[in-house]
Amino acid sequence: MNGLHEGRVVWVTGAASGIGRSTVEEIVAEGGRAIGSDLPSADMSWAEEDERIAIIPGDVTAPDHNAKAVELALKVFGRLDGAVLNAGIATRDDLFGSSMELFDRVMDVNVRSIVLGIRSSANVMPPGSAITVTASTSGMRGDPGMWVYNTSKAAVINLVRSTSMDLASRGIRINAVCPGPTKTGMTDGAYDDGWHEDLRRRTPLQKWGLASEVAAAHSFLVSTKASHITGVHLPVDGGMSANSGQFTPPPFSL
Template structure:
């Protein structure tokens, strides 16, 4: 028996990184997973490997959400869960951030979360779950990621409001707040066919050994296990909450 047997779950940004690991773990736990992404070739290949389905979804476009939800309902007859994983990161100081760059991050991260809740919740089965991907930076500041941090703070607000408004239908809404995780977002070498991502991972580990109490960067499979917890009945009395998974980074800085 899997923890998600019989459940139909949409995972956005599922072609790689955290979304890929969530799709893999949810499949292993018995869910019918709908992988959604704009990276169609990678997403379709992964869906085929897992024996699952794929839909094209630009999370910033309301018409894409409508089409994706309709396709999932046609194929499965129901939606029981949504993991809103899709997101982008841009590095820049606030005063040097062009408005278009700021709005690009807002459209994907913040508007994408809003549209996901808006499109899926009315068609979701009572007792369903929504897991929004926020960030360590949703709870604190970090230089050079102002647009990203602003959207992740907003996702926590959306999560809490949605949890209140959907509680009457027993739909639980929570947020995961990862710290540094070894994905293509934080380790671009994973996107370079000529680079060795293990070398970059070692360099990242050396950096985070000094910053993170647990002394290493996190793995996307670890974030996937938290998403599974919040999607399964193991978290049946939890809603409206942020869950930090950061190796202790938010706890503070050790001077010893």
């Protein structure tokens, strides 16, 4: 490790598992300190004994949770240099079969909470700080039965573009990371319902992504190494979004 985050403090949401947990692990392995937040029901015990990590339970949709996470960073570590706004939920839903409640909940968690997170963190961050958001390749195109999720993640990609303009004059960058199919708690079900092999074959690199591979992108973009990058969305998807969708990529095994 190279001390990429030495002296810096980064807040990560959805830190109990998957991409969020991996990102916290990457930040502290690179010399930084982290605030890890997740739902009160989520298991953050893996971080409890680590003094480089401060934990705060809460729901990202609540404005006061976002404010408290930022306050904790200032109280415990004295500063906040980065925010990885990663918490999210995935859904599949019949276009004609549901009420709008599910749509509203997904937009609340996946989009509205990102606005709350940006506002809370950017208000205390010094120039040179950065924010990253976990969007998805599902925000770049459409998937059958996933119109709600697709809409929420597309909104986040353009929220990042748009807010990069407003944050630039404060010296704060913001970028999105777009994972393709990635092995996490969210996609455990893919193994049971048979999508796993289908999605693997549709990925040019012929494998599912690892949470650590997505965390590496967050870590770079939130670091000062990415000092001239803002407003972009970076796919971490084994090439899936490069495919026009007309042909299945050729199979290979290494």
